[in-house]
Amino acid sequence: MPLVKNSERLHILITGTTGTGKTNMLNELLPQIRLHKDRAIIVDTTGAFTDRFFDHKCDKLLNPLEKIVSNGCLGMIVLKQLIFMI
Structure with a gap:
């Protein structure tokens, strides 16, 4: 396209x-x-x-359930908020 x-x-x-x-x-x-x-x-x-x-060297993964996610990433922040809301 x-x-x-x-x-x-x-x-x-x-x-x-x-x-x-x-x-x-x-x-x-x-x-x-x-x-x-x-x-x-x-x-x-x-x-x-x-x-x-x-690419592990430069990309960010926002899946909070994935093993390679760091604690400071958006996905982990969202997961913590969801757990707090439950």
Whole structure:
């Protein structure tokens, strides 16, 4: 899917039904984001993008249930708030 020049720094939401090319678009887009040292927030419910693109040296994982999350990360803060609310 072509993007307007320089619009990649704006917010992009990729949605669609099964088979519409969401994964293919992200497979093309994420390496370019990393190349330009830009940032991305990926909601990865299956772990497929984490397995393929996650770099322990520079990326942050916001899953509070994952082993590699640090106590100071947003995911852990959210988890502590949820536990407090229960």
